[in-house]
Amino acid sequence: MTNSNFLNIKNGRNLTMLVDFYELTMGNGYLDNNVGDKIAYFDMFFRRVPDGGGYCIMAGVQQLTEYLSNLKFTEEDIDYLRSKNCFDERFLEYLKNFKFECDVWAVPEGNPVFPGEPLVTVRGPILQAQFVETMILLTVNHQTLIATKSNxxxxxxxxxxxxxxxxxxxxxxxxxxxxxxxxxxxxxxxxxxxxxxxxxxxxxxxxxxxxxxxxxxxxxxxxxxxxxxxxxxxxxxxxxxxxxxxxxxxxxxxxxxxxxxxxxxxxxxxxxxxxxxxxxxxxxxxxxxxxxxxxxxxxxxxxxxxxxxxxxxxxxxxxxxxxxxxxxTARSEPVFGGVYKLVAVEENGEIIPKIKISENEEKITNPGFKKIYRLFDKSTDKAIADLISLHDEKIDDTKPLEIFDPVHTWKKKKLTNYYAKDLMVKIFDKGNPCYKNPPVKEIQKFAKEETEKLWEEVLRFENPHTYYVDLSNKLWNLKHSLLNKFSDLYD
Amino acid sequence: MTNSNFLNIKNGRNLTMLVDFYELTMGNGYLDNNVGDKIAYFDMFFRRVPDGGGYCIMAGVQQLTEYLSNLKFTEEDIDYLRSKNCFDERFLEYLKNFKFECDVWAVPEGNPVFPGEPLVTVRGPILQAQFVETMILLTVNHQTLIATKSNxxxxxxxxxxxxxxxxxxxxxxxxxxxxxxxxxxxxxxxxxxxxxxxxxxxxxxxxxxxxxxxxxxxxxxxxxxxxxxxxxxxxxxxxxxxxxxxxxxxxxxxxxxxxxxxxxxxxxxxxxxxxxxxxxxxxxxxxxxxxxxxxxxxxxxxxxxxxxxxxxxxxxxxxxxxxxxxxxTARSEPVFGGVYKLVAVEENGEIIPKIKISENEEKITNPGFKKIYRLFDKSTDKAIADLISLHDEKIDDTKPLEIFDPVHTWKKKKLTNYYAKDLMVKIFDKGNPCYKNPPVKEIQKFAKEETEKLWEEVLRFENPHTYYVDLSNKLWNLKHSLLNKFSDLYD
The missing domain is CATH 3.20.20.70 (Aldolase class I)
Known part of the structure; x- marks a missing residue:
């Protein structure tokens, strides 16, 4: 991929500086406090399907790939940042030599996706993983919004x-x-x-x-x-x-x-x-x-x-x-509210999960480095539920699996005769693109096929059934152990 | 202005091909019917203020200027169009040598603007004046929407x-x-x-x-x-x-x-x-x-x-x-419904007004080549009304002026002690830019000053008074004489 192909706009353009200013002030702050290289994990996810629908259609991964492949600060950018008089020379030097080093996973375009599950996960030096927040959100929020409305x-x-x-x-x-x-x-x-x-x-x-x-x-x-x-x-x-x-x-x-x-x-x-x-x-x-x-x-x-x-x-x-x-414009609901949250850091090679709490339960995040399994019924090929687990959990789909509602935990379901699909793919490995984005017409075909695997109750325009997005036992326990630490803030 | 500054995006990009395909099929058709050079007049205008507000804030003229200054079809564009197998070589040759030749007038950015009045007027060979429709609408619709919401x-x-x-x-x-x-x-x-x-x-x-x-x-x-x-x-x-x-x-x-x-x-x-x-x-x-x-x-x-x-x-x-x-996203109302309509053509040097009729009266256009006068009260500096007139009408503001409601024509008002401001400026003369776009901060200041000239009843968020946008006697008569020609379609 060359710069001239950047974002596929003819003649190319550099959008590295399309970034919320606070990503830069934080970047400078991370370096200044000697934590710029600390490995962090961020998840992008959304909380609600627009228009009261049952699912969204993931889109924007190709442009995200192009953006991440072409991060580059020009001399002019550095000079401009210097003129703001709030950045250290050390930070400006870092940007000048910026080389993207993160691992990135994403749900491939065209997949139906649901509230609460990571659509994109970034692992890498916090300065970098933080910096890309604005463009990850902007890219995926916009395209997922329109793909969903179009669908x-x-x-x-x-x-x-x-x-x-x-x-x-x-x-x-x-x-x-x-x-x-x-x-x-x-x-x-x-x-x-x-x-x-x-x-x-x-x-x-x-x-x-x-x-x-x-x-x-x-x-x-x-x-x-x-x-x-x-x-x-x-x-x-x-x-x-x-x-x-x-x-x-x-x-x-x-x-x-x-x-x-x-x-x-x-x-x-x-x-x-x-x-x-x-x-x-x-x-x-x-x-x-x-x-x-x-x-x-x-x-x-x-x-x-x-x-x-x-x-x-x-x-x-x-x-x-x-x-x-x-x-x-997705006129009836023109905002796709994807967010990007810190979910873990590494300390001495160990993954330490982080949680963002809130008085509004919906806004509490799922901590840790995670993956998504989509569970299908073998006899009908219909999607039964998604299961969010920690990254190192494996589902053996030759054995029965008990899943449960993460809020009403007594609601349980035992699955047999199912198969599990690992939904996220790695798109960057240590900063290098490692995923081949399919052509748009193929994505369209894939979206149609995958949508047809949803029950018609989920496809309904008004008052669809809520598709199950469950947490694995391990993830549920981790989340609640972290929440309990903050219980004094809720009295 | 150079290509590298095009649309002010760093590194430049060429958006000439950001055009609705029908502008191209029409362009080819105009040439094929030997009317490509016929001089036409188009108005861009809107019909309703978003959010039930009393006025909009005009924006986007600078980007419009940059777009019109940089129209250029590349070899690659021509090859792509040829591959569609619906365009004559004569048309492709025209595009290859495309040189923008139109005159363009616009209301400067920051001005409060109202439904029904031309925000942009283009005069030139119909092939060209038609071609620029998509980008004029896209540019002014988007920026005016957001400037209005921000205001x-x-x-x-x-x-x-x-x-x-x-x-x-x-x-x-x-x-x-x-x-x-x-x-x-x-x-x-x-x-x-x-x-x-x-x-x-x-x-x-x-x-x-x-x-x-x-x-x-x-x-x-x-x-x-x-x-x-x-x-x-x-x-x-x-x-x-x-x-x-x-x-x-x-x-x-x-x-x-x-x-x-x-x-x-x-x-x-x-x-x-x-x-x-x-x-x-x-x-x-x-x-x-x-x-x-x-x-x-x-x-x-x-x-x-x-x-x-x-x-x-x-x-x-x-x-x-x-x-x-x-x-x-102007979430409460994310669409700005500006339209671009043919209002006149020239035949042997004479301007022949055209009207677009509709069963919906709101959608009937104001015919002819026009201008807008904003009428201010000399003692308070407040805006009284806008008057749309034919392009060659002059208002002598040393004399009283009678204006009237274009629908309820018996509602009349006689103005004395007023002054008239010609609202539109020429931004292109025979295809050459002839207007110096002010810096954004100056536009902001101007918008604030001009907004303060509106009565507070017009500024109100809910149920504002409708600001008067009247037609001159001459324009009203012209419009109604054209409408009468179509009266058999309404029986």
């Missing part, structure tokens, strides 16, 4: 293609670019974002805007001009003036008078406003009667999973959807 | 400093970087985003995270270590274990035992969780009794304008705020 919207479409159309309303350029990438991971079949096709080999598509129609003297003339240029991909936008009184009649006239003599079939019509259910039913009937049963109806007006579910249940006749602002 | 949050803080802390929850890297820029324009005093200071000369700051506290054997040891490194800027995070039972007593102990003998005063404490009102009142009292009346209390827990208003009205003792995810 909801695509499931609502029930197999109909969904195209991502949101660049113009995204929150910044990367919001559009990586948002398009994440939308594809979640299930979208294409994007309107051209640069995303160049960068990620995901299909870009698009036809015309209302301005095309307005430019010509009449809607008919505009359709005619379009059809002559694109006879083999003729999709006409029919709502500039009035769908039923103008757009559709003009489209059919052009299909009959222009396209047919040229020897082509039309591909579709697009409707971008108005009463979707009413209009699509009417249009379908009129198209069918005109002999255009194969012409698709494409809808693209402020859609999300709820509106799509609604119009389909009302019998709207839609073949595919273009989804914009509500997908690219 | 609300900063006004709620009633003069207390507000710091932008949201990078980790932003929607992508640019969401963090340009979000920080926009947050400063809206009124924030600083950001945690380090690279934003380098790029925009806006102050970056930050101290410590909970991980610093956790790393040391005790909270006291952690505070002591910090204080020794940063005696001159000692702000301690006191909520890792328990604010009142542990954090604050330890902080005061360190202030007394470590900092005082070193000859320094502490700067502040930060609280990131819990009951803000209760905790800050208690902390203020304890700090004061310990002789630390000058030590500031900084709060940073999921804040927005409503929570800030709430806790201040309850008497919380807060000196400054750190605001994260709810600002950087």
């Amino acid at each position: 909801r919207i695509c499931r609502a479409a029930e197999g109909r293609p969904v195209m991502e159309f949101g660049s113009r309303r995204a929150q910044g350029y990367d919001g559009a670019i990586y948002g398009a990438r994440s939308a594809i991971i979640g299930g979208c079949t294409a994007t309107a974002c051209t640069i995303a096709e160049q960068m990620f080999k995901i299909p870009a598509s698009g036809t015309m805007a209302h301005s095309w129609i307005q430019l010509f003297s009449t809607e008919y003339e505009a359709f005619k001009a379009w059809t002559k240029t694109y006879p083999d991909n003729c999709i006409l936008l029919v709502d500039t003036y009035n769908v039923l009184k103008s757009g559709l009649p003009n489209a059919i006239k052009v299909f009959d008078e222009i396209l047919k003599p040229m020897g082509y079939r039309p591909k579709g019509i697009r409707i971008d406003s108005g009463d979707i259910t009413y209009l699509t039913k009417k249009c379908r009937k009129i198209l069918d009667e005109a002999g255009y049963e194969d012409v698709k109806i494409i809808i693209s007006n402020s859609l999300d999973e709820h509106i799509i579910t609604d119009v389909l249940s009302q019998g709207a006749k839609i073949d595919s959807f273009g989804v914009g602002e509500r997908l690219i | 609300r949050i900063c006004r709620a803080a009633e003069g207390r400093p507000v710091m932008e802390f949201g990078s980790r929850r932003a929607q992508g890297y640019d969401g963090a970087i340009y979000g920080a820029r926009s947050a400063i324009i809206g009124g924030c005093t600083a950001t945690a985003c380090t690279i934003a200071e380098q790029m925009f000369k806006i102050p970056a700051s930050g101290t410590m995270a909970h991980s610093w506290i956790q790393l040391f054997s005790t909270e006291y040891e952690a505070f002591k270590a910090w204080t020794k490194t940063y005696p001159d800027n000692c702000i301690l995070l006191v909520d890792t274990y328990n604010v009142l039972k542990s954090g604050l007593p330890n902080a005061i102990k360190v202030f007394d035992e470590i900092l005082k003998p070193m000859g320094y005063r502490p700067k502040g404490i930060r609280i990131d969780s819990g009951d803000i009102t209760y905790l800050t009142k208690k902390c203020r009292k304890i700090l004061d009794e310990a002789g630390y009346e000058d030590v500031k209390i900084i709060i940073s827990n999921s804040l927005d304008e409503h929570i800030i208003t709430d806790v201040l009205s309850q008497g919380a003792k807060i000196d400054s705020f750190g605001v994260g995810e709810r600002l950087i």
Whole structure:
């Protein structure tokens, strides 16, 4: 990987300095107190699925890999930091010679993930493991948010293609670019974002805007001009003036008078406003009667999973959807609240677990260096539960396994005929990338397969069953022994 | 301006291909129909203020300038487009030799702006004026959204400093970087985003995270270590274990035992969780009794304008705020719905206005090449109304002016003792940049001054008065004459 490929943005750019300033003041402080090299373990995890859903779709590992592979402070960066008058020369020298040395594990992209489990774990000198916090969170929070939203919207479409159309309303350029990438991971079949096709080999598509129609003297003339240029991909936008009184009649006239003599079939019509259910039913009937049963109806007006579910249940006749602002910003819940917490340090080679307590139980962290096992039913291939264990615990899935609810510990379940999958993969070994990121289309396929392994009660949009994320006996005991040490703070 | 400075991202990047694919299919179609050079006028405008507010703060003109100054298709871009098998060689040749030739006008950054008025107007060959749609919308929509949200949050803080802390929850890297820029324009005093200071000369700051506290054997040891490194800027995070039972007593102990003998005063404490009102009142009292009346209390827990208003009205003792995810994503309403519409074309040198009609009256556009006058009361300097007129109308503000409500036309108002300000500036002349973008800190100051010229009824958070955006007589008549032509579509 070269710098020119950094973050896959054409021409490259260096985002090493995209970092919360406190990572730098802490870094300087760690060195100043001679603990900069102390080995620390950090987990990135989230606490709640957006939109009340049952799971999230992990995304962003490729960009995280590219970021971590290209950390580099320039002379200009060092000079700027020096000008802040709060950093020691020793720290600036450290940054100048910065070489990433951490081990990093992550859940591969496309996996369904659940609250409380580590999505990324970093082990290394605390100065470094701390420094990368901002970009790990920024990268995974954003892409997981959009992949998760896209997955909801695509499931609502029930197999109909969904195209991502949101660049113009995204929150910044990367919001559009990586948002398009994440939308594809979640299930979208294409994007309107051209640069995303160049960068990620995901299909870009698009036809015309209302301005095309307005430019010509009449809607008919505009359709005619379009059809002559694109006879083999003729999709006409029919709502500039009035769908039923103008757009559709003009489209059919052009299909009959222009396209047919040229020897082509039309591909579709697009409707971008108005009463979707009413209009699509009417249009379908009129198209069918005109002999255009194969012409698709494409809808693209402020859609999300709820509106799509609604119009389909009302019998709207839609073949595919273009989804914009509500997908690219995850409008209904635009924040993915991933956090990055210290979970252990090493003292003389021994791992000492650390806990972050809180008066809010949800905010108490799972201590220690951990891994995640996903447990599947052998007969159905469905996921039963995730089990978070300490890193050195092994599950022998030839033997029965008893799991229990970490809060209501009397709720137990004995598993037989199951298999266990180790969910996290190592992506950096002592600072060197050691994982091959798959192409986006493969991640999309994987996400679909893994999502289908969830019970439909977990897939539900509203009030899904809570998927079990349990702790191993050893981890549960460790956590509670640490909590007991702080019990005087709760009286 | 050089390419290496493009979009001000360090090391540069080329976002020419960040474009909705349909801009390209239309471009090819315009050329194919021999109308690519037809002169067209497009307006960017929005229809509704987010969060039910009374106005927005314009932002993004500098990045728009940089984008338009650096449009360039590489060989690789041309090859990629050729591989799509839908573009003529003539079009690819056009792109290869692309030279931006449009005139562009914009409302300068920091101005309060209102629904329905053009924020950006582009005049030029339709192929080009169409092409830039995606990036104009993406740039101005994002930055205006965040500047507007920031302005609300900063006004709620009633003069207390507000710091932008949201990078980790932003929607992508640019969401963090340009979000920080926009947050400063809206009124924030600083950001945690380090690279934003380098790029925009806006102050970056930050101290410590909970991980610093956790790393040391005790909270006291952690505070002591910090204080020794940063005696001159000692702000301690006191909520890792328990604010009142542990954090604050330890902080005061360190202030007394470590900092005082070193000859320094502490700067502040930060609280990131819990009951803000209760905790800050208690902390203020304890700090004061310990002789630390000058030590500031900084709060940073999921804040927005409503929570800030709430806790201040309850008497919380807060000196400054750190605001994260709810600002950087404009969480309460994360979409800014700016649109870009064709409003006129030239035929034989004459401007022919175009209108986009809709069954939804709000979506009907204002036709023609226009300008905006902001009308101020001479005696109070308060803004009375905006008047959108045709581009060649001049207001003689030495004479009385009658304005009227464009919907309820019988509501009229006669202005005397007023002055008129032409709001839009030309930023490109025949493709050449002709406007000097001011530094961000100047834009911030300007935004504050211009906002203070609005009546407090417009500034209100909930149910503000609607600021008048009227049409000149000439424009109103033009619009209605065009609408009447389409009246048969509404029967």
